[in-house]
Structure formats: C-alpha cells, structure tokens
Amino acid sequence: MAMDDRKQRILMAIVSLYATDGEPVGSNLLSRYFDMAVSSATLRNEMAALTKLGLLEQPHTSAGRVPTAKGYRYYVDNLLGGHLSLNRPSRDKIDALFQGLDYDPEKLAQSAAKALSGLLSYAVLVTTPLAQNPSIAHFEVLQVGRYTAAVLAVTAAGSVRTRVAKLDFELGREDASRYADTLNRYLRFVAEPDVNSGLIRTMVDSLGSAGPRAWPVLSAALTLLSEVGRPSIYFEGHQYLLQWPELEPGLRTLLELVGSRERIEALLQVGDTRTMVLFGDELPDKPIPGLCLVSRPYHAGGGLSGTIAVAGPARMPYREIIPELEYFSELLGRSMSGERGPGL
C-alpha cells in the first residue's frame, strides 16, 4: 500500500483544512473540498489507509482525522515543494521591519526576533552569528576601576565581547598592556578545545611573579574564549505560544527547554543550509506533542552564520511561514554583514 497520487492530495487537503480550522477533518468536509471528484465513502477508504500508514490519527472514534507528526513529516518533505513564493504585502512588511535597525549583531538579533515574532504572531528564536571555527583575533585589557579590569575580545569575525575581572591589587597601565600581550601571544586564534592545562601553566609562568595575581584576567579571557563558541540566543513572543490549545500540555516542558541554553543549542545545531522543520514529537529526550520548529540558517558574510526559527503548532501555514522566514533570514544576514536592505 503505497502513497499514490490521490493519497498525497488527500493528505495535503487534510493538512490544509486542519491548519485553517484547527478541527479534525471528516470525510464530508473533505469531499466538499475535493468538489465532488470522488465521494465521501471513497475518501473514507483512503483515510483509513492513511491512518494505517501512520500519517493520520483520530482524536476519538467518531471524530475526523488529524495529521500525525509523521504525516506532517511526509507533508513537508514530499509535498510542500521546493520553491514557495512570497506575496507582495508580506515582502513589503518584512522590508519595513528592517528600516532603522541597529547594526550591532547582538541588538540586531534581539530586535529581529521581536520584530518577526510580532509580524507573524508566532514565537521566534534567533541566535547571533558564529564562525565555523570561532577563535579570538585580538585581546585588550583595560583598567576600569581601582581593582577591576575589563578583558575585551575581538573575534575573528569582528564581534566584540567583554568581561570584567576583579583583582586583588590596583592595576596599572603597564600591567594591563602586559596582560594583553600575554593573552595575545598565547590565545590568539586558538580554538577552545586546544586550550589545556599545559598552555595555561605556560601563560601563568610567562608572567613571572605577577602570574598568580593576574589569574582573574586569564580566567576572564578563557571564559570569553569558551563563550565565543556559543551564540547568544534570543527567544521572543512567548505569549503567542499560549494561543494554541494543542500546545498546552507540553507548555511547561517547552518553557523549560527554552530556559536551557544547552538544549536549545543542541536543537538548532542541525546546521544545514536549508530550511528545516522539526516536530516536537520527534525530540530526543522529552517530546513536546504538537510543537513545530521551522528553522533556517542565515549568513552574515565572512563565514558567519546564525539560526532563526519560528516556533508554533504543527498546523502552521507553512506555505506562508517558510517563504517569510526565508526572506527574513536573507535580509537579516545582509543587515548583519552591514549591507543596507533594498529599501535604503
């Protein structure tokens, strides 16, 4: 029993009807939708077959059919078609969002998440862009208080992070530049996994007697190094998750997931080059029934890429959301690489 053409069309119709109404689709409604091409009885037979294949399910015996996660998987993988087109009004709205946004990657990521979330009325997740092999191109150490120093790292990709270190003694200008030299000598362009205790010892030793008391600075630098490999993650529009009753049972799990940096990172690390659709039912540890994550990398130039994702129920209007997300991610990438959008 394979997926012949008619079965595919039926699945598509059910996905589409269920997306708009949110109610199980019965054979009658479906036959009206098919406009009398076949009778409801035939549709019933087909639907039974699709149910046996695991692509549809019934909430209860006398209810209509609803696509399963597997059904949606089949739908997005085989039926959605590669090139969805973006309608003019959406394109214009997205263009408008990018007017007057800031260049700074962190700010941009956050405001992009907020803006897209507001536009779509879905929750949106954006990570800041990262290079494939993140490392730090340049360190600076600045005195910022009597006993505090700021350690500043410029990544190979040009973004900047700082961290404040607290010292036991009053830092002088020469100390600061000496520490910066040391950091630059030993940690420039070093990838995080290559840092080991030997390297750390060498660094401390190279500072001579000042080594141990400089430890907070080194430690801050090492923390920065470990951080440049981790993007910031902005999740905006929590409130939109509440509007989908089918997400309610898993809402708590979902919010815990969102609160846990590691797990979110793991989810998004499917770094493909295409738009990905991931269903909550397919999650490795704790499945979240009914959830769907449409994610897509964006490229900010210079090998930098981040992820942008829309979170909502599995019955999302993919035909609209996907091209919108794709166009948005393109503009976001351009914005981040400093180009101006088409409107400017």
Place this chain on the structure above:
Amino acid sequence: MAMDDRKQRILMAIVSLYATDGEPVGSNLLSRYFDMAVSSATLRNEMAALTKLGLLEQPHTSAGRVPTAKGYRYYVDNLLGGHLSLNRPSRDKIDALFQGLDYDPEKLAQSAAKALSGLLSYAVLVTTPLAQNPSIAHFEVLQVGRYTAAVLAVTAAGSVRTRVAKLDFELGREDASRYADTLNRYLRFVAEPDVNSGLIRTMVDSLGSAGPRAWPVLSAALTLLSEVGRPSIYFEGHQYLLQWPELEPGLRTLLELVGSRERIEALLQVGDTRTMVLFGDELPDKPIPGLCLVSRPYHAGGGLSGTIAVAGPARMPYREIIPELEYFSELLGRSMSGERGPGL
C-alpha cells in the same frame, strides 16, 4: 467598623490557609483553625464585615472567602511584621547558590535569576545594577575589522559595554584614537539628558572634514550613553508561572509585559530601599488579577543598585519568600561588589 484585633487575626488566618490550600476558606475550617476560641457563626459575622470592607471576596455565593488584592495589601502592610526570620536550611541553600558564580555583573545577574528561580520554584526577575546618575567615564575606539570599529564605554560604575559600528572606509589606528579623544572630550561624565543637537554638532565639527564619515562611531557612542541608563533585565523561570491556575487568565498579558522592556522598567522603578510588594490588580494600565511581585533593591557598592523580584500568585508564602529574597539580595549585592560570600 474598624479593623479590631480579632478581624486582623481572622484575615491572617484566611491568608495563611488560602496560601497553603489554594481553596476558598469557609467559616468551619476557620473555626477549627482558631481551635474553638469562637464559633463559626461569629466568624461568619466577622467575615461578612471583612467582605464589606473589601478585604475578602467570595468566588460564588456558597463558597468560602478569599482575600482580595486590597486584603493582601492590608496583610503585607500591617500584619506581616517587619522582621521575618530566615530558617537555617534556606540560608544554607542560598549560600550554596553563590559558590562559584562569576564576577561579571551581566552574567551574575542572569545566573542569579536562574538560580533563585530554581530554588524557589517561582519566576524571578533581576536587573543589572545602575548608578543614580549614570554616565560614561571613558571611551575607547578599536578597529575590529576592515570596516568596523568597536566603541567601548566604561561607566562611572566600572561596567563595560561595547557596540560595533560599521564604517564606509577603512579605519586606521590614528583615526580610532582621534575618535576616542573626541568622545572622551565631549561625552565623558555627561548625563544622557544633557546631550543636545548643539553638543553633537560641536563634536562633528571638531573632527573637521572627517566628521561626517565618523558618524557611525558617534552614533554608537550616543547609543551606548543612552543604554548605560537602562539596566539589562533578566527574567527566568517562565515555566513556574504555569502552575498557578489563578494566573491563567492574565498569563498572556503577563508575558507581553515581560517582553516589553519599558513597562517592566516602569514597574521596578519604584526604587525604594525596602522590600516592596506589588499586586497585579494594582497595575496602572492592564491589571493582571492574582499576580504578585515581591521586589527589592540590592546594592552592589559604589552607589550601584539593581532590583530583584519574585513573581507569583498573590497567595505566596510571604513569610518565607521575603526573608529569602532579602538574604539573596544581600548576597547578590556583595557578590557584585566583588566581595566573597560567607562560604568562601
């Protein structure tokens, strides 16, 4: 009809019983709690009086009484007593949370919010500390890419923020230091409201012909200046809000509130020196019934202070939460000012 001693005791008893069970308190349950000192009939009369005073309400005619927001207000203002004591196990748990936390204020604020939220099982909100009159003590400009410069601001309080500016031309080392000099000359220790178009023009003019193309750098600096007056706000433990059925109707409004930086800032800007209790029903624009925010400033030394708040239902166990919050805020302040906690 005033609040005599017995009415106060009755209100306290109702608050306490309702906090533990979450169910309306009837006269019988209450008389058992009072251990036969008075009969349920007397209690009924008193409860009717408290209802007339607006301190209690009934979900429906034949249900028990529940404190109103006004009732809780009376309770926390008049009955809670000034000095609540922290029990040993809680103190130890909080001490433990501060082991091994980072010094960096941003990171510390976020991890503090997460930690306290996990400990209490309530949502927690932490702002980074701010001086009363925030200004920037020192600017630096660094070249971080061919066409990008990082503008770095050290606040009077010693925290550091950066922002990346995109330029039209290749920045040299001399340009960078010239820009930094200009920023330092005109914007050092200037408070944001004192920046006007005259000052900006003076700055641009002082750079001569290089003025206009340096605009992105100046703009970044001005943005930083406006940002040092705004704390970062970390809200953690969204998921715990879901467990209180009485919050459900306002959950969406609440999450929108949390997503809106300005409104949260306005709420927390009641910058008193004491612990404040604010009820959702008392909110100016959109009341959120059943919500309660217990907030408290923490002091990080050097005139820096931030806010830490617990968000939950009005029927929180204040007697535990408040001392825990107070102790936590003390430790957080100490941690931020660089001191080590008692355990270290």
Place this chain on the structure above:
DNA sequence: ATTAGCACTCGAACAGCTTGAGTGCTAAAA
C-alpha cells in the same frame, strides 16, 4: 456580644438523554 439553629444558595458531580458528525462495512453499481 455570642452562638445555635435553620432556611437558603449554588457549584460540583453524576446520570440520563438527545443530537450529530463521523466512522467502518457491505453490497450494489460502474
């Protein structure tokens, strides 16, 4: 001022009933 007693209210829980959407199966038609 307090309290016992009592009539009253009203939600929660349950059972019984109807309705209608939707099913699977069967047998006839194409």
Place this chain on the structure above:
DNA sequence: TTTTAGCACTCAAGCTGTTCGAGTGCTAAT
C-alpha cells in the same frame, strides 16, 4: 477492480435534572 450508496454503530458535546454538601445570612435565644 474500483467506486459509491446505504446503514448500523460509536462517541463527544450539550442539555436537563437530581443529589450532595459546603457555606452563607439571618434570627432568636443565651
């Protein structure tokens, strides 16, 4: 062999009526 009309069946949703009990307000006695 495929399609379809017809039919018996299922089951959630919605409505009604009933009971139960917790809780109330009021009144009259203490």
